[in-house]
Amino acid sequence: MSVASGKPIEETRIVSRRLRDYPDDSHTIERFMATGGYEVLRDVLKAGDPSAIHAHVKASGLRGRGGANFPSAVKWESLPADVYPRYLVINADEGEPSTFKDRLLLERDPHQLIEGVIVESYAIGSTLAFIYIRGEFALGYDRVMTALEEARAKGFIGKNILGSGFDLEIVVHRGAGAYICGEESALIESLEGKRGMPRIKPPLPIHVGVYSKPTVVNNVETASTIPHIIRMGGEEYAKMGLNRSTGTRLAAISGHVNKPGVYELEFGLTLREIIYGIAGGIRDDRELKFFLPGGASFQWLINTDEHLDQIYDIDDITAKLGTTLGSGAIMVYDETTDPLLVAWRLAKFYAHESCGKCTPCREGTDWLEKILYRMSHGEGRPDDMDMLLDVSRGMSPDVMRAPFTQTTICPLGPSPVSAVASLQKYFRAEVEAACGVAAGVAR
């Protein structure tokens, strides 16, 4: 018997409202302003009280939508007092495998992001903001650049915005093909014209960020949400969702489902309702085999009632199942999928994207890839699964623990260990059969 969340199995469109209602021209300033755009900006500048913005964001319970789920208002409160300049950086370097929600916001509603950037900059007292956009997003870059020119022409960016005395410049900085630059301290290094290698923390970017100045780093979806919070009121926003998972979240669903795509969901649906209701179930009437509920870096779930009845809630899923909602990606695999092949491709990704700074990651990801390659391509050896676990222990001691133990400066290193732990937990027999253990054959 499956459990129902009691919520309607449908989207709740806040940040994706305009781009769904007006798919042809949601990116234009005409459409944006005809649908209420930049009104929040006018209101907050007219009111002249940055602390009111802070109060709304705090009341909303907004948590970062990049994957770390850190409360946005708490981040602002951590800014050291009276240290200027301070910077806002938007992390638009979306690169987590199968995550494609920010690309949608950048290409289809760039003004929504820009309004969020201006309002947030005003709230924290920043006069220079950066949008670090993934290098491959050529269309997204064009749309954001055009939107910035339009916003500047209207007087929303530049000196003395709308006569308020508030100045702001926004610089768009293109990345150049490095997943690691989605990690905030690596992003800051990259923005400073260096190799994108993460910094040891502390100090946190909020204290020592770009050019060693206090820096707030926010995901695209987070910043895009802020004007809606002001418009609705923070307390009203917090009525959506449940517990400490307030509001909505863009879920990017892909793989063997009938209706893959980006869906804006109020927190609180069950994973079954999301996969079978929202995303239309498994293609070709096949059976679900396993799924990744939060991007590539965390443990997998399988086709059991316990997992499918899990509520889409940031804290509950971690407390009960040890995995996370991560970047908002949900990857779904049917019964025909070889889990070894998926694990190998993930390991290959992390091996390719390791920046090379920490030894457990630089060496470990490469070995996992090599071993998983032979296991997934018919050349596995009987002791390979144990060898995977052994290598994994060198990267993240207590391999099966979720979320993983971190031995490296950033979480990239231990991320593929989640895939190894998932193989061990759910597919050990299948892996052994594929690697000749059952037949006792040493290959």
Added chain:
Amino acid sequence: MFSDANRRRAVEIVAQYPNPHSAIGPLAHLAQDQDGWLTLEAMEEIAELCETTPADVQGVTSFYSMYKRRPCGKLVVSVCTNVTCLVVGGPEILEHLEHHYATDDDVWVEEVECLAACGLAPSMQVNYEFHESLTPESAEQIVDDYKAGRRTARGVSGGRVA
């Protein structure tokens, strides 16, 4: 060497940042748009503009996979084989295009990580334009359309740079 127009643009880009060193990446994109790849001469000029050494520019840019360190033809075809494209035919598209254009100097076929186009996978980019819901045949047709000028390429780094 930057053209006069690009040199002016480069100076504008440097001026956007509190520290000129930040402009290394954006100027590398600009140079690559102009020349098709990142030449040693361009790295020297970028070093001068960003107040650093050519070795620093080479050290930084070689970290990033989008900066091409040798000529790569008119079309950069980037095929995703990451974990969604993996199970819906991405590797077959890569194999087909690699084989088909193996001796074609105009077409650079590369395997890339997730392009954030998973809703309509399998996906690829041609000169950073997205193409989705592909088959090996349709992917080949799209590349041929670019080759024949029936589709417009935006330049190696996607046209506009900053």
